[in-house]
Each structure stands twice: as C-alpha cells, then as structure tokens.
Amino acid sequence: MTELRAIAPAFVVPGPSGVAVRDRLKHLTPEDDEVLRLVGAHLGALASADLKTRCADGLGHCAATWAARKRELTEQSSARWAGAITRASHDQWALARRCQADHIRGLAAAIATITRRLSLPVGKKGTGKEPGGYRSRLEWFAKSRRLGVLRDRLKRLRADHRAGRVRVVRGGKRLARARHHLDATELTQDGWRQRWEAARWFLAADGESGKRYGNETIRITPDGQVSIKLPVPLAHLANAPHGRYVLACRVAFAHRGTEWADRIEANRAVAYRIHLEAARGRWYITASWQRPAAPTAPMAAALAAGVIGVDTNADHLAAWRLDVHGNPIGNPRRFSYDLSGNAEHRDAQVRHALTRLLHWARTCGVKAIAIEDLDFQAEKSREKHGRRKRFRKLISGMPTSKLRARLTSMADATGIAIIAADPAYTSKWGAQHWQKPLTTKTRTTTRHDAAAVAIGRRAQGHPIRRRTAPPPAHQSDEQGHRTIQAGTQVRGREGPRPRIPGPRTRSVPPGRGANAGDQNAQHRSEHSAEHAQLMLSP
Structure with missing residues (x-):
C-alpha cells in the first residue's frame, strides 16, 4: 500500500503590504518629452555604472564603499537621486543572488535525479513518486554525457556564489537576446534600439516621510501637477524655481486615488517611477507606498x-x-x-x-x-x-x-x-x-x-470523502445504516471504502454470493462448482 504524505493545514493568506497605482502622462509637450528622455538617459547611465561597481564589490561590500559610491553619484545628480540609484543597485544584486541560489538548488536536484536513474537497469519501470531507469542504452549514454555538463555548470555556479559574483543585464536578458533574433520577434533594428534604451533609463524616486507631498525628487501636488528635480548637469533645463521642471500634463489616479491623496496631504512617503512604453510611445507614472499589513x-x-x-x-x-x-x-x-x-x-x-x-x-x-x-x-x-x-x-x-x-x-x-x-x-x-x-x-x-x-x-476542515449512502432496500436492517463519517483521526479516511463481500439485496438466494466474483459463474455452457452442487442435491 502506498503511503500518503502528510496533509498540511489550510491557512488564511495575509494581505498585501504595499500598494501601487498607475496613470498615463497625457498631453505632454515636445519639450516635456525631450526633458524626460534626457533625464532618464543620464540617470540610466549612472545606474548602469553603479550596478557594475556593486557587482564588482561582491561580498566585500560595506557601508564605506556604499558611502563612496553615493558621494560620487551626488556630484553628477543629487543626494536623493544618488540614494535611489544605490538602493536600486543593491536590490538588483540581491535579487540576482537569490536567483543564483535557486539555480544551484535546481541543478543539484537534476544531478541527483540523473545519477539515480543511471544506477537503475535500463528499462526498469518507475513508481508514482520516482522515475525508473532510462528506456534505452542510447538514452542512458546521452544522459551520462548531460550529467557531466551539469556537474561542470554546478561547479562554476558554486564558485561564483562563494565569490559573490552575479551576472545582471540592465534592460533584461530576454530583450538583449532579441537583438540577435529580430525576425522572430518581428522587430526592426530601430524599434529594438528604442525599447532597449527605454528599458535602461532610470526615473524612479523613493518616498520620504515628512517631506512636502511625500517626495522631494518627483513631486505630484493634490491637483495633479508633476514636477521633477533635475540632476546638476541638466539644471539649465528647469522651468521652475530650485532647479525643478514642471510637466504640462495633470495626473489623476482613478484607482485608490482617495488613499493616495490622503497620504500626500499628510506628507507621508510615496515613491514614484516614470517609464516610457516604447512600443506605443506613451509615458506612464506609477505611485507606490507601504502600509501596515492588516490582521488576517x-x-x-x-x-x-x-x-x-x-x-x-x-x-x-x-x-x-x-x-x-x-x-x-x-x-x-x-x-x-x-x-x-x-x-x-x-x-x-x-x-x-x-x-x-x-x-x-x-x-x-x-x-x-x-x-x-x-x-x-x-x-x-x-x-x-x-x-x-x-x-x-x-x-x-x-x-x-x-x-x-x-x-x-x-x-x-x-x-x-x-x-x-x-x-x-x-x-x-x-x-x-x-x-x-x-x-x-x-x-x-x-x-x-x-x-x-x-x-x-x-x-x-472537512474530509474529501463523501458519506456512503445506504442501500435503498436495507436502510435500517440487516446491514445497518452506513452514513457514519470517518473521524479526523482515522488512518486512510480519505480513501475509498472497502467493498463488503456477500449478497447486497434480498433478491440474491442464500449461498449464491460465495462465487460472485468467479468468472466461471458467467459461463453458460458449463456450471460452476456451486451450481453443480445445487443441481445434484435432492
């Protein structure tokens, strides 16, 4: 009998701890579009260089190196832009590190599976939980070669993990690979270049509690006016005091707009991200904030x-x-x-x-x-x-x-x-x-x-098995009422009930149930042993 695995208890999933809403930046002037592109390209280049430095630091990263990177970025942007860029680099490095660990676990599991299957005889059938041996000698040989490839790959990954080396592509590896398959992706070279550059731009600002409207870098007023603090090299493009550029459009968040308005009126932190959807040429802005998790x-x-x-x-x-x-x-x-x-x-x-x-x-x-x-x-x-x-x-x-x-x-x-x-x-x-x-x-x-x-x-909390209904002819006598539900402590309660041998109704004569499962009883040219005894009896 196959042993069933333990069933984990059900639980209520906790609610989200963050909120994000998005709106389109409509009716932008050509000057607004040009300023957004220049700011995104400039900050994107700084973010790429900072991510390269962070990956080179590896496990040797410390507070001193972080402060040095931030001071260097501040000279070319601002203190708040530098803080947002360095935090984004840390998050991206940490994500790549987690993905690397998951890849290592997956390779180790694949190697263990191949090793086990190679040790089994060719053609041996597997069970419900474990696969059997390989079907042919040719497949066995191919898997033995693949085992060597996976072991070499695992060895390199473990060495990178111990050294703290990760491989990250700003803009996405899938989009980078699409450059070599433009026909399959139905993109032109210019179209791919626009998407690639837009994906590598950086226009994101972290929220700050206590600051005006919850953000000093990208600010949205209650009436929907959007303004951006320009980096130092682009300060000459400002059209508002204190080196800010005000966009001609207005923003109104349709979803959770009241909650967003309450936060900025109270000067609570709200983070913003501006990005371009290059395929349609549309600019969007996303507002996000954290909130205490509600009790489940x-x-x-x-x-x-x-x-x-x-x-x-x-x-x-x-x-x-x-x-x-x-x-x-x-x-x-x-x-x-x-x-x-x-x-x-x-x-x-x-x-x-x-x-x-x-x-x-x-x-x-x-x-x-x-x-x-x-x-x-x-x-x-x-x-x-x-x-x-x-x-x-x-x-x-x-x-x-x-x-x-x-x-x-x-x-x-x-x-x-x-x-x-x-x-x-x-x-x-x-x-x-x-x-x-x-x-x-x-x-x-x-x-x-x-x-x-x-x-x-x-x-x-109910068992999956249904209550077994009694036979229609015997609901209260002979066999008894069989609607008793198995208790939670009964082993195998989720399985089917065993079949009770013997006659099921009064229409079956006595002695006819012993050979009910014998196929000889269905043979019409000869009699089964039970039928023969009945015919010879006086």
Whole structure:
C-alpha cells in the first residue's frame, strides 16, 4: 500500500503590504518629452555604472564603499537621486543572488535525479513518486554525457556564489537576446534600439516621510501637477524655481486615488517611477507606498458564509460554491483565460478572470475563496518527467505564483479572504468521490470541477470523502445504516471504502454470493462448482 504524505493545514493568506497605482502622462509637450528622455538617459547611465561597481564589490561590500559610491553619484545628480540609484543597485544584486541560489538548488536536484536513474537497469519501470531507469542504452549514454555538463555548470555556479559574483543585464536578458533574433520577434533594428534604451533609463524616486507631498525628487501636488528635480548637469533645463521642471500634463489616479491623496496631504512617503512604453510611445507614472499589513481574518469568521473552491488550470479556473457543511451549491463556474502572447497580455488575462471570480463571490455573499498552495518549481524539471514535454509545458504555463499574488491583492479591496489549502490528491480524490455523484442529465461535471469541491472541503476542515449512502432496500436492517463519517483521526479516511463481500439485496438466494466474483459463474455452457452442487442435491 502506498503511503500518503502528510496533509498540511489550510491557512488564511495575509494581505498585501504595499500598494501601487498607475496613470498615463497625457498631453505632454515636445519639450516635456525631450526633458524626460534626457533625464532618464543620464540617470540610466549612472545606474548602469553603479550596478557594475556593486557587482564588482561582491561580498566585500560595506557601508564605506556604499558611502563612496553615493558621494560620487551626488556630484553628477543629487543626494536623493544618488540614494535611489544605490538602493536600486543593491536590490538588483540581491535579487540576482537569490536567483543564483535557486539555480544551484535546481541543478543539484537534476544531478541527483540523473545519477539515480543511471544506477537503475535500463528499462526498469518507475513508481508514482520516482522515475525508473532510462528506456534505452542510447538514452542512458546521452544522459551520462548531460550529467557531466551539469556537474561542470554546478561547479562554476558554486564558485561564483562563494565569490559573490552575479551576472545582471540592465534592460533584461530576454530583450538583449532579441537583438540577435529580430525576425522572430518581428522587430526592426530601430524599434529594438528604442525599447532597449527605454528599458535602461532610470526615473524612479523613493518616498520620504515628512517631506512636502511625500517626495522631494518627483513631486505630484493634490491637483495633479508633476514636477521633477533635475540632476546638476541638466539644471539649465528647469522651468521652475530650485532647479525643478514642471510637466504640462495633470495626473489623476482613478484607482485608490482617495488613499493616495490622503497620504500626500499628510506628507507621508510615496515613491514614484516614470517609464516610457516604447512600443506605443506613451509615458506612464506609477505611485507606490507601504502600509501596515492588516490582521488576517480568523478562519471561522472567513468560512461563516461558506467558501468557493477554485482549481487552477493551464487555461481556466474551475470554481464551485460550498455551504458551511461542505456541500456543493448550484452549478460550477468556469473562468477562462489565454496565456499566449507577451507578458502584458497574460497578466491582463489573469486579472480579467480574477475580476469575474471576485464579482461572482460578492454576488453569492461568500467571504472566502479557497485555492491550492501550489509550487511547481520541482515539478518542471526535465530530468523528472523526461520525454513528457507536453506535461512539462502544461505545468510551466500555469501562473501559480502570479495568480495567487494577484488574487490576494485584488481580494483585499473587496474584503474577501483567501485560504490556501494543501494540493495533495485533490484532483485524484475529487474525481473519485465527487465527479460521478455531481453529474446529472443536465450537468456534466469535469474532473476540475470535482477538484474545486475537494479544495473547498479541505479548506473548511472537512474530509474529501463523501458519506456512503445506504442501500435503498436495507436502510435500517440487516446491514445497518452506513452514513457514519470517518473521524479526523482515522488512518486512510480519505480513501475509498472497502467493498463488503456477500449478497447486497434480498433478491440474491442464500449461498449464491460465495462465487460472485468467479468468472466461471458467467459461463453458460458449463456450471460452476456451486451450481453443480445445487443441481445434484435432492
């Protein structure tokens, strides 16, 4: 019997600790566009040089080197611009360091998998948890060569990690590689150059509490006027006192505009970032600020009105509403999305699907949505699934982390709690116990719909297995009433009930149940042993 892994308890996902809103800078004059480009290019060059210096410092970075870098940048910009640039360099180096550590762990896991599979006989079948040996001697030989390549790669990465060396591309490695594949990306050389330069510009300022309107570098007044503190080499372009340049446009944040206005009126910190979307030639400004994390709602309060279980799939969200007792209500819902195309299109598709899900939850009066606590980092390995490229592509396309972060952020504004449940066996047990009972003549229940029911019941603390209904002819006599629910301490309660041998109804004569599973009983040309004894008896 296969041992089941431990099921982690469900928990309420904490809300977001930060807020970001964006608006377009409309009706900019040619002078405004030129000033923004000059400032972004100048500060971008300083940011690139500072990031190079920070990466060269590696693990030898200290407060003294940080202060020296900041003093050097201050002479070419300002103290506040220098602080923003150095902090951005630190954050980018730290992110590259974390990604490097994740890559090392992934390579170590791949090497362990290949080593184990190479030690097994060729053609040996695997189990549900571990893959078996390789299918042929040719595949075994190819994997042995790949093992050597991965070991060399891991050795170099570990040496870089010990030395504190990271490799970072300002503007993005994907965009840098697109320069060599312009035909595949449908870009011209001039179009690629515009995107590359815009991605490397730097126009971001950190907020400061106690300063006027929460930011001295990029300032937005309550009436929407935007002004920028120009760097020292570009101070001659100022059109306002104290070396500032005021843009001709006005900004009005439609989303969370009242919250933003309250912060700047109280002179609380607000960070701003200005960037150009080169593909459409549009300038945008993003305002962001931190806020204290709101206390999570107690589990009992969140589940007081029931829950909506959601099963995440590669192309849709399968959802079903459950009452407080874990019983499905109404019909399942399906929220589709298309994850093809660029990142902006995929993100818009996810947001649209989540918006429809939250609107449905509000109309139902439900205060909690249960999702799976998914993490496919270990499942995406080509060494684990081998030739199953379609399956690897399927799970790689599921937006697990982005969907959960986006859903948590969007649900926080509606007062709906997000509950994360352990994903173990939800699809398997949901299909086993709920798919057939919930299928009717007018409703076809899919495996994903049944998994949504299983996820919702696990979030509520109910076992996934349904109550076994009694036989219609014997609901209170002979076999007894069999609607007893297994307790939480019973081992294997999530599994199916064992079949009880013997006659099931009174229509079966005595003695006919002993050979019920014998296929000889169905042979019409001869009699089984039990039938022969009955015919010879007087």
